[in-house]
Amino acid sequence: MRPYRKWALLAPALMVLEVAMDLTQPRLMQTIVDRALPAADMGMTLRLAGIMVLAALLGLVFGVGCGIYANFAGLNFGADLRSALMRRVQSLSFADLDRLETGRLVTRLTNDVEQVQEAAMMVMRILVRAPMTMVGSLIMALITYPRLCWLIVVMSPLFLWTFMYISRRGHDLFLAVQDRLDRVNVVLRENLAGARLVRAYVREDHEEQRFGVANDDLMVRGVAAGRVTATTLPIMVFTLNMGLVAALWLGGWQVYAGEAKLGQLLAFTNYLVQMLFSLMMVGMFVVRLVQADASAERIEQVLSTIPSINDVEDVSTENGVRDRFRRAKTVPDTVFRSVPDTAVSWAAVDFGYRGAQAEPVLRGIDIDVAPGEVLAIVGATGSGKSTLANLVPRFYDVLGGAVCVGGDDVREVSQSELRGRVAIVPQVPSLFSISVADNIRFGRPEASDDEVEAAARLAQAHDFVSAMPEGYATLLEAQGTNLSGGQRQRLAIARAVLCRPEVLVLDDCTSALDAGTEARLLAALAEWDHRCTRLVIAQRLGAIRSADRVAVLEDGVVVGLGPHDQLMESCPTYRDIVWSQTNAPGDADA
Amino acid sequence: MREQRTTPAQRPFGFGPGGPMHGVTFQQAKDRRGTVRRLWPYLRSSARELIIVSGLVVITTLLGVLAPYLLGRAIDHCLRQRHIGDLAHIVGLLAMIHIINPVGMYLQSVLMVTVSQRAVRDLRRHLFERLQRLSVSFFDTHAHGDVMSRLTNDVDTVNNALSQGVVQLVGSLLGLTATLVMIFWLHWRLALVTMTMVPLIYAVTGLLGKMTRVAFRARQKDLGALNGLIEETLTGQRVVKAFRREERILADFDEANERLKKAAIRAGIIGGSMGPCMNLTRNLSYAIMVGAGCWMVGRGLATIGLVAAFLEYSGQFMRPLMQIAQVYGMVQGALAGAERVFATMDEAPEPPDEPDAVPLPAVRGEVTFDNVDFAYEPETLVLREVSFHAHAGQTIGLVGPTGAGKTTIINLLTRFYDVANGAIRIDGHDLRGVRRADLRHALAIVPQDPFLFGDTVRENIRYGRLEATDDEVVEAARVANADAFIRHLPEGYDTVLTESGSGLSRGQRQLVAIARAILADPAILILDEATSSVDTRTEAHIQEAMLRVMEGRTSFLIAHRLSTVRHADVILVLDGGRVVESGSHDDLVSAGGLYARLHHSFVTAGA
Numbered sequence A: 001m002r003p004y005r006k007w008a009l010l011a012p013a014l015m016v017l018e019v020a021m022d023l024t025q026p027r028l029m030q031t032i033v034d035r036a037l038p039a040a041d042m043g044m045t046l047r048l049a050g051i052m053v054l055a056a057l058l059g060l061v062f063g064v065g066c067g068i069y070a071n072f073a074g075l076n077f078g079a080d081l082r083s084a085l086m087r088r089v090q091s092l093s094f095a096d097l098d099r100l101e102t103g104r105l106v107t108r109l110t111n112d113v114e115q116v117q118e119a120a121m122m123v124m125r126i127l128v129r130a131p132m133t134m135v136g137s138l139i140m141a142l143i144t145y146p147r148l149c150w151l152i153v154v155m156s157p158l159f160l161w162t163f164m165y166i167s168r169r170g171h172d173l174f175l176a177v178q179d180r181l182d183r184v185n186v187v188l189r190e191n192l193a194g195a196r197l198v199r200a201y202v203r204e205d206h207e208e209q210r211f212g213v214a215n216d217d218l219m220v221r222g223v224a225a226g227r228v229t230a231t232t233l234p235i236m237v238f239t240l241n242m243g244l245v246a247a248l249w250l251g252g253w254q255v256y257a258g259e260a261k262l263g264q265l266l267a268f269t270n271y272l273v274q275m276l277f278s279l280m281m282v283g284m285f286v287v288r289l290v291q292a293d294a295s296a297e298r299i300e301q302v303l304s305t306i307p308s309i310n311d312v313e314d315v316s317t318e319n320g321v322r323d324r325f326r327r328a329k330t331v332p333d334t335v336f337r338s339v340p341d342t343a344v345s346w347a348a349v350d351f352g353y354r355g356a357q358a359e360p361v362l363r364g365i366d367i368d369v370a371p372g373e374v375l376a377i378v379g380a381t382g383s384g385k386s387t388l389a390n391l392v393p394r395f396y397d398v399l400g401g402a403v404c405v406g407g408d409d410v411r412e413v414s415q416s417e418l419r420g421r422v423a424i425v426p427q428v429p430s431l432f433s434i435s436v437a438d439n440i441r442f443g444r445p446e447a448s449d450d451e452v453e454a455a456a457r458l459a460q461a462h463d464f465v466s467a468m469p470e471g472y473a474t475l476l477e478a479q480g481t482n483l484s485g486g487q488r489q490r491l492a493i494a495r496a497v498l499c500r501p502e503v504l505v506l507d508d509c510t511s512a513l514d515a516g517t518e519a520r521l522l523a524a525l526a527e528w529d530h531r532c533t534r535l536v537i538a539q540r541l542g543a544i545r546s547a548d549r550v551a552v553l554e555d556g557v558v559v560g561l562g563p564h565d566q567l568m569e570s571c572p573t574y575r576d577i578v579w580s581q582t583n584a585p586g587d588a589d590a
Numbered sequence B: 001m002r003e004q005r006t007t008p009a010q011r012p013f014g015f016g017p018g019g020p021m022h023g024v025t026f027q028q029a030k031d032r033r034g035t036v037r038r039l040w041p042y043l044r045s046s047a048r049e050l051i052i053v054s055g056l057v058v059i060t061t062l063l064g065v066l067a068p069y070l071l072g073r074a075i076d077h078c079l080r081q082r083h084i085g086d087l088a089h090i091v092g093l094l095a096m097i098h099i100i101n102p103v104g105m106y107l108q109s110v111l112m113v114t115v116s117q118r119a120v121r122d123l124r125r126h127l128f129e130r131l132q133r134l135s136v137s138f139f140d141t142h143a144h145g146d147v148m149s150r151l152t153n154d155v156d157t158v159n160n161a162l163s164q165g166v167v168q169l170v171g172s173l174l175g176l177t178a179t180l181v182m183i184f185w186l187h188w189r190l191a192l193v194t195m196t197m198v199p200l201i202y203a204v205t206g207l208l209g210k211m212t213r214v215a216f217r218a219r220q221k222d223l224g225a226l227n228g229l230i231e232e233t234l235t236g237q238r239v240v241k242a243f244r245r246e247e248r249i250l251a252d253f254d255e256a257n258e259r260l261k262k263a264a265i266r267a268g269i270i271g272g273s274m275g276p277c278m279n280l281t282r283n284l285s286y287a288i289m290v291g292a293g294c295w296m297v298g299r300g301l302a303t304i305g306l307v308a309a310f311l312e313y314s315g316q317f318m319r320p321l322m323q324i325a326q327v328y329g330m331v332q333g334a335l336a337g338a339e340r341v342f343a344t345m346d347e348a349p350e351p352p353d354e355p356d357a358v359p360l361p362a363v364r365g366e367v368t369f370d371n372v373d374f375a376y377e378p379e380t381l382v383l384r385e386v387s388f389h390a391h392a393g394q395t396i397g398l399v400g401p402t403g404a405g406k407t408t409i410i411n412l413l414t415r416f417y418d419v420a421n422g423a424i425r426i427d428g429h430d431l432r433g434v435r436r437a438d439l440r441h442a443l444a445i446v447p448q449d450p451f452l453f454g455d456t457v458r459e460n461i462r463y464g465r466l467e468a469t470d471d472e473v474v475e476a477a478r479v480a481n482a483d484a485f486i487r488h489l490p491e492g493y494d495t496v497l498t499e500s501g502s503g504l505s506r507g508q509r510q511l512v513a514i515a516r517a518i519l520a521d522p523a524i525l526i527l528d529e530a531t532s533s534v535d536t537r538t539e540a541h542i543q544e545a546m547l548r549v550m551e552g553r554t555s556f557l558i559a560h561r562l563s564t565v566r567h568a569d570v571i572l573v574l575d576g577g578r579v580v581e582s583g584s585h586d587d588l589v590s591a592g593g594l595y596a597r598l599h600h601s602f603v604t605a606g607a
Ligand SMILES: Nc1ncnc2c1ncn2[C@@H]1O[C@H](COP(=O)(O)OP(=O)(O)OP(=O)(O)O)[C@@H](O)[C@H]1O
Pocket: A481, A482, A483, A484, A485, A486, A487, A512, A513, B140, B376, B377, B382, B400, B401, B402, B403, B404, B405, B406, B407, B408, B409, B448
């Protein structure tokens, strides 16, 4: 909010002027009625009426001005908040993302920000006006009729109590509402993303029921929150009006007894009524404030998430001493390693997704890969192949040991530099709703069209891309749903290849390719004019055989490491893997 | 429905030469009355509450009018004219009013909260139900974040307007009417003077209202676009990080954010001008009243007292108008939101079943493709003259180069899409002539990219057959070779997966999806590269069990590993959308065609 202080202050200032213009009206009116009308003085009447219109015009200018500045301040604030959230999310590590969950993050950035922003504007537009009127009226009431002021003193605690009740009870209730909204969003998201599955299993009714439960729950919470807020206004109105009645009764007798003047009493009641109106305003918007507060808390949760993976420089400079201390505590005795003359090296790596306590996914991994070498990684489903690969671009931090790229510990290199050196083709190709060319260019936006085409040719994607109606300019749907599985994979490969990285990680990215295409792809990679180290996770022999060495993983442990022929002799697991393939179609016609 | 996607905001990562495209056009004011009419049914179920609320509004408004009158009377009668004895009387009455009124107000708002929450619940449910009727291509072609924005933000605007605006609107209208009756009864000439402002007000609200609505519509649209971008970015966040795209993403995001901000500021300013504008009209009306009154007094057409009273009344006449103006912005926002909600509801659903669609109680599983042509995009045929026949209980293998159209055949068989030419028959019935639900009940499909819910592993498997017992779930998992790793998860079958299924390896997710299909116990089983990421040893284990499962069912196996399909009764070889060969493994190998070549590269790779 701070950068917009000027606007944020201008808005209420203009509001004061607008209110002032409003306040001149009754006085002008009074003059007209008391003086001009009785005299039937047309000239004076018209003059005064003219002044009134002028004041109203000024009021319009001030009012619209106030609106402009309030909108400027509030919406800039909202946009900045959203942007701060987005920036924070961009800096989160994979582990943070696993934990925060995409669906929930989306609601934070969309719905919650909206709520907070609305509230901020409301504060500027209404909440300023109402207290101003209220305080003004209070002072005026005090001055005009001090003898009845104890009434206000009696009423105040009730107001205070009401506000406090609302903000305490309301807060929890609105948190609950936002929480249920999350739930509704999650079901919706799943149904958008999993629409085919729902259709295929004819689960429309089931999903409607699931959504219905979440939806009903949201309604119930909404009603509960609404009930509490519905009590505010009546309580306030009741209190004030009772004050009014009491003033009339007591003041009436005092006037009758000649202890006070009628005018005093009239003015006093008038001010009470004014207070009533502004209180009603406040009451209406306190609710929105409380609601926004619940959202603000949820936003704060994300903003206060400290990325669990930071660059070394970050630690000392940007985040200061406190962070260094934190890191020092969470990673007790981090020893940076360096393994010279290797492209990639896992040195005594231990890793688990759920922290040191849970069963580790990788244990004591020791592999050195020489520059230019092609290492195949094989193993059963869930044995930790992808995990091993994900450590190289430092998507996760090891629990023990170290991973080095180009001889340097990945924790000592900045993430940006590291990810420029390592390009990965993820197991699930993730594409975006932009053109084919832009998808391929994703990692190197400045690449020329020729480079894009060359990368596509290398990835065996050129043929099908040029067969598409608009070639490289064809727009993809989100996640590339208008492509076949193998086409998606090849675009993901082209995307990585275009980066010309030092280390290329191919995580099972030929699973949807036919053997012929796969063979051509492997051949093209072998003849590629850019020398790079390749880590190839693969199931099929074709890809495994093209590697210099093979690492065999079993339950997170390396049980074999070496060239094919050597492993055929020394590693029973590897033999099993090979036989499971050669024996099947091979023997029939062998 | 495709045109929607061309706005740059929905293309989050674009950096084409065109640059941002501004000035979205909204010349046509959309159908406001139609929107209101469509909202009405959502309130009808609360008709009783609405009647009660109306009654309460009438009572509280009338009491609200009565109170100042009593106050004035107390002052005039009791104090000025010193009938202090009646004071107790009047004060008692006032006290009563002020006890009844808050109770009425409370009931009113509680009821309205219920009404509005119920209405938006129904709105959300209805929208969701409509989404369930849409064809799968809708979900492929629409930004999910935008759809979500409609169901939350847009529905929210309706909620706000209903819960806060409507009562105020009704009360104001009532107050307005009461005052009108009063002034005409008092002095019609002066009343007519008061009325001179009505056309002005009408013009102002009409003009500003239209502008507000257009501005709000633009705002909600930009909001939806931004939310779409946020959703897509966060979904692909891992790739964004892997390829160091954070900076550019933020630049695109900033652009969309900025665009929304501009639209929102515009909408806010226009919407917020209503109040000050009404203020101006009020003062104008005062001035006119004063002038006209003065003139009439001079002519002896009215007394000073009356003119003074009328000045008061014109204030009373304007106050509800101002209130209406206040809720106006809210109502406009709600209409714009509702419009977007209804627009999504109006998306063409999957064509309904034929009225004379035959029920398919027990499917034997005979599948015939008869000269089927198909295209996703009008010009490019993806399948051409595909014909084959699968006897009940047979296993059909589908192989061919990537992009040949294998998955497309499945998309047609499940009727996600309808054929362009030719026909598909199941047990001799044309697919278009059977009920969709019956057809899909007979099928179980393991798609290329398995989708898992953010639920427990157990429930994810049970999705195949909701009434299955826990034992059956475990049994299915065992057949799919998934039992062992599931037991290794921190909480076994009760481990909650994340929405994106990120807690499992890809192969493990495929195994869960296979277990789900096995549990469904279908007449026709479709495995679309279901084990592509499963290692060959595990696959060999599954295959034995699967052979037993596939016995007696028609099965379609799509695979690139020819080892997966070699046991199929018939293998169809697809290339470029045509069936180029078919036969058993041995026949095809000896025929020396495309299959033999594929087989050759598969075998030589391993040798
Ligand atoms: N939703 C869609 N909209 C438009 N075109 C599509 C869509 N889905 C697939 N296509 C196109 O149809 C062709 C056939 O795709 P299909 O998914 O059937 O191939 P496939 O044989 O299953 O390939 P793979 O082995 O790679 O999975 C491809 O050229 C693809 O680009």
